[in-house]
Amino acid sequence: MATTKKLNIAVIFGGRSGEHEVSLISARSVLAALDPSKYTVTQIGITHEGKMLTGEDVIGAFESGKMNDLDRVIVPSEPSRSALYGLRSTKIGEKFETLTTIDVYFPVLHGTFGEDGTIQGLFELADAAYVGAGVLGSSVGMDKGVFKDVMRANNIPIVESIIVLRSQIEKDINAVIEQAEKVSAYPIFIKPANLGSSVGVTKCRTRGDLGEGLMEAALYDRRVLVERGVANPREIEVSVLGNDEPKASVPGEVLPSREFYSYESKYVDGTSGLLIPAPLPEETAARIQELAVRAFKAIDCAGMARVDFFLDKDSGEIQLNELNTIPGFTGISMYPKLWQASGMSYPQLAERLIELAMERKAERDRTSHTFRRRA
Incomplete structure (x- = not known):
């Protein structure tokens, strides 16, 4: 019986961002969700200084600060080269040599230089398949001011x-x-x-x-x-998955332990509660899901996004707050939990994201980049 070739997946994490440490937590969860019978996984960590490193346990090395045994790598910025190059020392200096080929890059980079279109631009130059939004969707989704302008232009209710x-x-x-x-x-x-x-x-x-x-x-x-500041809000979140025809998960509700859903309540004390699914009237849930999909499409997002809303407790007014193109993937993160509540396990979600990356790459390959005269 013929066996299916395993895909080579590069999970990229860390980065030059204030969310570097959160990225490590998310990446550990993603690595655990990738089926070893289907994928050969390469870990690529980006240091605070921007160096790309690989090895057996890059996350552990980053957490301990013991990175001397890791190898330097680069993603080549030229089309038709899916190789990952490692820097090796030789008698006459240093040179890069091929370490492996990569079928799909899976960025788990939160914040600047990872979620803002920069590394997506590198993947585009390399003509590589990668999980998540492209340059446009990433950059617009990242800048809260520009994103809100786009939402207003599309008549999507947004916080002033x-x-x-x-x-x-x-x-x-x-x-x-x-x-x-x-x-x-x-x-x-x-x-x-x-x-x-x-x-x-x-x-x-x-x-x-x-x-x-x-x-x-x-x-x-x-x-x-x-x-x-919204006076009396409920915080509602929806996960979106897909490319041109995205789908929304069931909504979930955040119950912050502090005055708002702060970094500390998300990742340090972990005391904020989650209600999944959120207790909402059917028509309210449907409206929030509709707005989430509209926002996703408005910025030409792809792959995944978590869309956050405020729901006024008194008036019932719905206002979109923001959209995250690489949402948290930690054990307490809303994005995978909402899909689990919608009938999709974490491993199934990871597999679907990789499939969407390959589908989007196939769609990009249909685009001509040379001028053709009409006959």
Whole structure:
């Protein structure tokens, strides 16, 4: 009986991001979900400095800080070369040689230089198959200000906000505070425009909080989001899966242990609760799922996304908050849990994401990149 050739999958994690450590946790869960009878897996870790390293247990080496035994690697930025090159020392210096070929890259990189279209651009240059959104979907989904502009243009209800620049904050923070106070009464949320996992996010109740929050967010990004605080919200999340015809999971609800779903409540103390599925009227759940799919399509997303909403407890108003193109994959993350509640196990989800990557690569291959004169 003929045997099916195992696919070579490269799981990439770490990165030059404030979410580096979260990425390691997500990657460990993804690695555990990949069926060894179907996949040969290569671990690629990206250090805080941007070096790509590989080895047997890259996550363990990153967590312990003992990375001397890992090999340097590069992803070649030229089409038709699916090889992964390793840097080897020789008597006359260092050279790169082929380590393995890669069928699909699986980025589990949260935040800058991983979720923002940069590494996706490298995969595109290399003409490689990869899991998740492309350059456009990743970059628009990453920048909260641009994303909200696209949602408004598509008549998708979105929380009111403005973008201010780090240079404006440094030049005249009092003027920025006055500008922020015109957006909303307190509380006001301050967020780096290009980070996730609630890194650098501050809920501001006073002018003092606002000044501190602006300075904190500006440490992480030159673009800072000033967002109206929703007075009495339920936090509802939906997982989306697919390419041109995406599907939405059942909605789930986050029950934050703190004032909002902070980095600490997500990853440090782990005390926030999740209700899956969320207790919602059928029509409300359907509306949230519809908006999630519309948002996914509006930015030309692909593969996966988690879409977050606020649901006003009093009025029932639904407002989209943000979309994450590489959502958390940790053991407590909403994205895989919502698909499990929708009838898809974690290993099945990982397999489907790889299939979607290959389907999207086949679709890209249909596109001509040379001018053809009409007969």
